[in-house]
Amino acid sequence: MVDHLRSADWYAGSDRNAYIHRAWMRRGTPDSALDGSRPQIAIANTASDLTPCNKHLDQVAESVKAGIWEAGGVPLNLPVVSIGETQVKPTAMLWRNMAAMAIEEMLRANPIDGVVLLGGCDKTIPALLMAAASVDLPAVVVPGGPMLTGHFRGEALGCGTDVWRLSEEVRAGTITNGQFRESEGSMIRSAGHCNTMGTASTMAVVAEALGMTIPGSSGIPAPDARLLSGAHAAGRLAVDLVAAGRTPSQVMTRESFLNAIVAVAATGGSTNSVVHLLAIAGRLGVDLSLDDFDGAGSHVPLLVNLLPSGEYLMDDLYRAGGILAALAGVRDLLSPEPITVTGRPLVEYLDDRPVYDDTVIRPRETPLMLDAGIAVLRGNLAPSGAIIKPAAASPELLTHRGRAVVFESIEDFRARIDLPDLDVDENSVLVLRGCGPRGYPGMPEVGNMPLPAKLLERGVRDMVRISDARMSGTAYGTVVLHAAPEAAAGGPLSLVRTGDWIELDVPGRRLHLDVPDEELAARTPSEASAAAYAAPARGWTKLYVDHVMQADTGADLDFLVGSSGSGVARESH
Incomplete structure (x- = not known):
């Protein structure tokens, strides 16, 4: 158990520095919030109008705040660098490492005891996890959830997957440009990230398999009220994590990463998970290599029947039993030791997980594919x-x-x-x-x-x-x-x-x-x-090109490998 809060180094005492830290933060905050006894919980919030899949995270943050207050903590909204996969040029991956570095430095620089990580769109959850791994403060992820399924002329549309399919049909001459444009209004039905098992959904699966979410919270559709109640619970848990001193390095072990590889294979997850998992592991100093993806995942059966590898979409997966029901089907391939942020092993949450639709989550005996991993x-x-x-x-x-x-x-x-x-x-x-x-x-x-x-x-x-x-x-x-x-x-x-x-x-x-x-x-x-x-001659792009590593090690920057901890080197006042 922790007997000294990190934030007390800012707020406790009667010297000039403590005075400045407290005085500028008051602004209606109760005295008890700044007396050094209540954990300060940041909400690292990637909501942005330019990250359309994450626009709803401000609402999610309000539920997190309520849970933090209820548990005796002090919630602090911390907007962080957000990357809109469909919007930024030249490519969102150029900015993943910058976002991770900026989030890491903001967590380290501020009077924060723990953090709730709000992400959804492809690079936001990886960047948040990379940052949390580097600082190693108590942390829990709340995935923003997939959007509901849109339909065009009576057929379900899979975000991304059907863009590629329909655009090729235009080039083949089997549909017109007008029909293609008409489908555009049906593609995005609600708040949330892509409803296929694309990178956003895959990284939610990864966060859950790594143990960094409240088990069962990944894959809840963004408009579903249960996302907000789960966010409230995550706020409460963040306060408990600080009291217990449970940090990402205790949760994300080598065995956790191997579990995540199995989970990606069983759900038909994105190839992008490879560079993200390698980068997160690198921040922790966990020994993970490209060969582990083949060794742990290549012979895992594909059980989840979702686009682009199957037929259905993310709200179907949640209806059919969710990610934990899918993982229960490969329980024998998962390491039983790794814990989750709750302190309990992931495998304990796989008991009594019924599958309600075995056309979406296939039985182990009849998988979509026997050897499905990357x-x-x-x-x-x-x-x-x-x-x-x-x-x-x-x-x-x-x-x-x-x-x-x-x-x-x-x-x-x-x-x-x-x-x-x-x-x-x-x-x-x-x-x-x-x-x-x-x-x-x-x-x-x-x-x-x-x-x-x-x-x-x-x-x-x-x-x-x-x-x-x-x-x-x-x-x-x-x-x-x-x-x-x-x-x-x-x-x-x-x-x-x-x-x-x-x-x-x-x-x-x-x-x-x-x-x-x-x-x-x-x-x-x-x-x-x-x-x-x-x-490039200047700026972030030059720094990136000069220091980026290759894909087989996660494409992180060479000077960011290895955890740096939460210590602040110097006092500013």
Whole structure:
């Protein structure tokens, strides 16, 4: 139990510094709030009008506040850097590390004893968890929840997934631009993040599997009143966490991360979870590697039948029993030791979790796919590893040999992909480079390259695609991602030429460029690609490019690896 509050270093005593800290915070606050005896609980709030999936978090924060007051704490709204996945340019991933660093410094700099982390949109929960891991103050996550399902002409729409699908149908000529635009008004029905098992939903699953939420709170739809009651409970819990001295480093152990990998596989989660889990683990000093994703997750059955790997959507999952009911189906694959923020092991919450619709949460005996986890590929094209999501791929393409069609940058791709004379067929392998952490910069979600229009018109709907980029968790296809080292870091992807033969062997975990070693060694990187690499002169982007690590270690900044703790080095007054 904690017998001294961190905030008392600001508020307790009668010297000038304590006077200043108390006086400026009064403004109607009761005296007891500032006498050094009541825990000060920050609400790290990523609500923003420019992060549309998180707009409702101000309302959620009010319920958190009520719970904190009720438990005897003092709630403090702390707006933090928010990243709107659909809004920011050049890519939201460029700003994840900046948001994590800013949140970390604000938690450390202020008189805070614990924190409630409010996130939803793709990069906000990872950034919040990275920050909390670095400071290691008592913390609990409240996921903002998915939106309700929208419908267009009687059919359910999956956020993101159906954008990709419908946009390809426009290019194929099977629907009109007018019909495409008409669907736009139906796509977003309510508050909340994407309703597919995209990155936002996946990171809510991850937060729960890591033990950082009140068990059962992830996946509650954003408009559901139970989200607000859960937020109230999280506020109360935050006060208890401070009293118990229970911190993220006690909850997020190596075994917790392995549980999260299993959870991602069983739910058909996003490939983006790989870079986020590696980055969070790096902040804690937890030994987690790319190989752990294959070792712990690749042979996990896919039980959750959600887009983009299945049929249904997030409110269906909640109706069918929720994330805990899904995890109960793979309980034997989960480590029983890791605790949650409540102090109890995650597996204890899996008892008596009925499934109310086994078309949404499939029985272990009849999964959607037997070996559904993210597969890690290695070979001379990705010596540090690349990844693929078999559950979102075409089974017949998981073993493939094809001729490379190389694009030097995303701009080059967009300029040439629909040219009638592009030398490409359905057996070709589309290769995109210059889109890794350093080269773009920020590793954009462009790995699920649109197919050539002339092939779409012939009915082709999938091809093997390889890049050093990421793809949206809502996307699908036989897409090899995160090739490391990236082209801009001197990786072999920079040496591929159009016409080279590439072999993909997902069962054998192999990605091979069929070029003799001596010829490959004699090649020089593409000048056209190098000319397109990012070369920022100032600001955050320069700091990022100079210090970002590769995808196989989480694409964090090299100087942020390892927990820094909550201590403040110097007194300012």
